[in-house]
Amino acid sequence: MAVIGLDDVRDSAARLDGIAHRTPVLRSRSLNELAGAEVYLKAEVFQRGGAFKFRGAYNRISRLSTEERRRGVAAYSSGNHAQAVALAAGLVGTSAVIVMPKDSPPEKVAATRGYGAEVVTYDRYRQDREEIGRRLAEERGWTLVPPYDDPVVMAGQGTAALELIEEVSDLHALVAPISGGGLIAGSATAAKGLRPEIRVIGVEPAAGDDTRRSLQASRRVRIEVPRTIADGLQAAIPGELTFEVNRRLVDDVVTVTDEEIVEAMRVLFERLKVVVEPSGAVGVAALLARRIPTPGRRVGVILSGGNVGARRFAELVGGRSA
Amino acid sequence: MAVIGLDDVRDSAARLDGIAHRTPVLRSRSLNELAGAEVYLKAEVFQRGGAFKFRGAYNRISRLSTEERRRGVAAYSSGNHAQAVALAAGLVGTSAVIVMPKDSPPEKVAATRGYGAEVVTYDRYRQDREEIGRRLAEERGWTLVPPYDDPVVMAGQGTAALELIEEVSDLHALVAPISGGGLIAGSATAAKGLRPEIRVIGVEPAAGDDTRRSLQASRRVRIEVPRTIADGLQAAIPGELTFEVNRRLVDDVVTVTDEEIVEAMRVLFERLKVVVEPSGAVGVAALLARRIPTPGRRVGVILSGGNVGARRFAELVGGRSA
Numbered sequence: 001m002a003v004i005g006l007d008d009v010r011d012s013a014a015r016l017d018g019i020a021h022r023t024p025v026l027r028s029r030s031l032n033e034l035a036g037a038e039v040y041l042k043a044e045v046f047q048r049g050g051a052f053k054f055r056g057a058y059n060r061i062s063r064l065s066t067e068e069r070r071r072g073v074a075a076y077s078s079g080n081h082a083q084a085v086a087l088a089a090g091l092v093g094t095s096a097v098i099v100m101p102k103d104s105p106p107e108k109v110a111a112t113r114g115y116g117a118e119v120v121t122y123d124r125y126r127q128d129r130e131e132i133g134r135r136l137a138e139e140r141g142w143t144l145v146p147p148y149d150d151p152v153v154m155a156g157q158g159t160a161a162l163e164l165i166e167e168v169s170d171l172h173a174l175v176a177p178i179s180g181g182g183l184i185a186g187s188a189t190a191a192k193g194l195r196p197e198i199r200v201i202g203v204e205p206a207a208g209d210d211t212r213r214s215l216q217a218s219r220r221v222r223i224e225v226p227r228t229i230a231d232g233l234q235a236a237i238p239g240e241l242t243f244e245v246n247r248r249l250v251d252d253v254v255t256v257t258d259e260e261i262v263e264a265m266r267v268l269f270e271r272l273k274v275v276v277e278p279s280g281a282v283g284v285a286a287l288l289a290r291r292i293p294t295p296g297r298r299v300g301v302i303l304s305g306g307n308v309g310a311r312r313f314a315e316l317v318g319g320r321s322a
Numbered sequence: 323m324a325v326i327g328l329d330d331v332r333d334s335a336a337r338l339d340g341i342a343h344r345t346p347v348l349r350s351r352s353l354n355e356l357a358g359a360e361v362y363l364k365a366e367v368f369q370r371g372g373a374f375k376f377r378g379a380y381n382r383i384s385r386l387s388t389e390e391r392r393r394g395v396a397a398y399s400s401g402n403h404a405q406a407v408a409l410a411a412g413l414v415g416t417s418a419v420i421v422m423p424k425d426s427p428p429e430k431v432a433a434t435r436g437y438g439a440e441v442v443t444y445d446r447y448r449q450d451r452e453e454i455g456r457r458l459a460e461e462r463g464w465t466l467v468p469p470y471d472d473p474v475v476m477a478g479q480g481t482a483a484l485e486l487i488e489e490v491s492d493l494h495a496l497v498a499p500i501s502g503g504g505l506i507a508g509s510a511t512a513a514k515g516l517r518p519e520i521r522v523i524g525v526e527p528a529a530g531d532d533t534r535r536s537l538q539a540s541r542r543v544r545i546e547v548p549r550t551i552a553d554g555l556q557a558a559i560p561g562e563l564t565f566e567v568n569r570r571l572v573d574d575v576v577t578v579t580d581e582e583i584v585e586a587m588r589v590l591f592e593r594l595k596v597v598v599e600p601s602g603a604v605g606v607a608a609l610l611a612r613r614i615p616t617p618g619r620r621v622g623v624i625l626s627g628g629n630v631g632a633r634r635f636a637e638l639v640g641g642r643s644a
Contacts, residue, residue: 024346045595107592266632270429273367273628275595306595310588310639318636 003241006193008155009162009186012059016159019091020055021047023160025167026303030271035287037294040171042164045276045306049111051232052160052183052304053077053084053147059156060145061088069094072142076100076133079108080232080305081147086117097142099133105231107309124234125225148182149239158186164300165194172297175283177304178202178211178253179233181242187302188249201292202246202253203282205230205261211238211246212253229258229316232279232305254292256285264288266317268303277308278316325563328515330477331484331508334381338481341413342377345369345482347489348625352593357609359616362493364486367598367628371433373554374482374505374626375399375406375469381478382467383410391416394464398422398455401430402554402627403469408439419464421455427553429631446556447547470504471561480508486622487516494619497605499626500524500533500575501555503564509624510571523614524568524575525604527552527583533560533568534575551580551638554601554627576614578607586610588639590625599630600638 026041044052072095075085082098089096096117101124137144174191176184188200208226222237264285283301348363366374394417397407404420411418418439423446459466496513498506510522530548544559586607605623
């Protein structure tokens, strides 16, 4: 049974039209040389809220009933989903409470509050955010907006890949980061629906390869909460629904080290003039590290987000420039 | 006597069509709030070579005769003009020698060599780059491509403003950095030609306000070579031809401190996700510092370049993030 189909992604694109940004596709001769491929970067860093997450969140929240909107929405998130839910809730005219890890980047917490949401924090390594989120939602009677394990959220995330392939129709491969698996589930649904021969490749941090392991084991494998600079990719286990999609549509999953992620951020900064957060840079990191075999091929890569503070960027990248 | 007119800028735009990038115009709600104006950023950071300079250089070099092309071109530049001439020379199929200050950002020297040009260095505080450049050009019989004091170069630079006003026709003001004055001379020619009521405002580093002083004195005033982080804005005296244009078309010149420039770079990084070098950020710095009175008005700003290394950015901006 297919959890979502191309029509769901198309329907989501229509709903997002004029509300989400149609983000640009960036190219760079020097990146192509470094990567040994023709690279098309879907720059979701320029999406509202600074990441692709707005697509899924708005897609879900805009479908609430009048009664549900009168109450509010709840979400748990390491950052970008939080901002997306807060922003979408504001646009739709409903309240939002967000459960965020205590050690989230402070600019993400500030941005979430800036969009008008209430923030509740928890300890990422000791407490279960899903349980806290569910309890809050239940107590208040608010609707929980899951970060990935929801067909409507997944279909919304897939609109980024839909736009990319509408613009560049002859891609050989599509590369996307994997955390809970919502972005790549939506992306793979759009990509394989439009172009069955395309290869869909996921990228995880080396310390957080739960989806890679799960695909190898043909069942969802839980790992320790990964410690990586890619703060948006710290899922410990794939989602149930996302795994259902990804086991059928994702051709391969590769991993990158934190050092490779930093190098990709530096290249994107210096050559493309674009700010990409660690989680958003894993696709380019995999290409630069030649983790994906793509000699001379056209590869689409989703730069999933750009929410990294200047100080944090300086800590990560300072001292490594040529 | 007008040095250049709107038709020269239009003619240059036709020549650059399909060769220079038509760079995007960026907007940001949070920047608008911080600036207290409706801001339209012409993002020349995405131009070929990473700065607007390619427009003028290609405009000039592509008009060389066959005999001139057989020989080569020479240029003196603190960085971006160097890369632009090197890149344009390569595209046109001619040789280039570039005179660069010894203390130029190393990534700019590397990029210039990377485009295939020969680099000759000099001491910015002790030697006269114009003389070195002229002597080199004379000895070899190569054509000197001036960084700003040339009608064809000026007209080429004006195409950035032409594109911006074609896209946003109802701007109240246009803001551009001033070094030798070529960008703002071309920009003012395009802007006032298309929209006579627009205000054209130049921005200089506080330490390098030669054009502001010259306009006040109604003659070209020479200052000490300015020491500022804006390494592209270190002209000590306005150009002759550029001053002829700017004394008639520039309405006001304001200045910004190095600290204000760094704050603008941080805001552009965190809110817009775009990398802007110090010289390119002075327009936004002037808006954020409320140096330009623009309550609720539509203001076009040229982000003139993005050539800053990640390590240099980290030095400048690290530790200042919220």
